[in-house]
Amino acid sequence: MKNHMLDKNAQKIVTALEQDARMSFAALGDEIGMSKTPCWNKVQQLQASGVIEGYSAQLNPKALGLTIRALVHVVVDFEHYQAFEQAINAHKAVRSCHAVTGDSDYVLEILASDIEAFDELLRAQLSRLPGVQRFNTAISTRMVKNNGPYAAMLT
Amino acid sequence: MKNHMLDKNAQKIVTALEQDARMSFAALGDEIGMSKTPCWNKVQQLQASGVIEGYSAQLNPKALGLTIRALVHVVVDFEHYQAFEQAINAHKAVRSCHAVTGDSDYVLEILASDIEAFDELLRAQLSRLPGVQRFNTAISTRMVKNNGPYAAMLT
């Protein structure tokens, strides 16, 4: 959260590791034209400075049986927003939650195994979270693009 | 995209690897109570079956200087939706794009380095993509939750 100017090598490293987090340091070194030792040092530094937060396996939600995805816009009573956010963080079906400007206060990304489970989730659980006043649900019918790399956005 | 019932060990594996993709097979074996050989075999199988699609470094967009995130609802002329989707996939500033039900046709997740760059992006680039008819932009003021694990959603 400090250095807003990564040097060229650091950019190549994060680009490569965002695409394949298990690449060996030797292979990483080949891509950026260094041996593996300074390469390893740079990665340690990127981790310590918070640029690299971790490494994650990319799972296929459909292969896990999670076939329904929805974007749910929520209006929340301002008095209870803290309890609402806490409940959102605890809820496993919520993949992401943004506080947003505009007509709604939050936008949730929610997954469910099928449409019945999603209906139950919406009616029995999310609507009863603290402070929730109104919903507006948009079912995602197709993922046109997913996980576009951050590293590619640097200029 | 086939086996919708992962056994208990497979669930533990994807849970662990979604949290730390660089964990060693020995450590993975410790967590699920197996030696590393069958552990390695199961991971190979999960990759081959498409449950694990890859491994990615989790980058911190703020640390990269990407301070603005927005959810943009777009209405697209049906005649040009293919060209629109192609352009979205090619555009680096778009992190994700859902086709959705409801008032809009698509919801984009967009990042920019600052609000001026975002304004330029919206006016000069996205509004000129093929088929775009209307926008509705919600700036994300805070990430309440991010990357909630898929593996935790399995019942």
Next chain:
DNA sequence: CAGTTTTTAAGAACATCGTTCTGGAAATAA
């Protein structure tokens, strides 16, 4: 400019890990 310090990279060395192979136990079928 010369001399000093600091930074950065490369290569060797060693412990760890990924990957393969083999044998044997547990499960399934006949």
Next chain:
DNA sequence: TTATTTCCAGAACGATGTTCTTAAAAACTG
């Protein structure tokens, strides 16, 4: 039961992560 198959543990070996040492390049000082 016997035979067949599936699954797991351990050994073995090559590849990799990590540390240490040294040297070259860069930055700084007089």
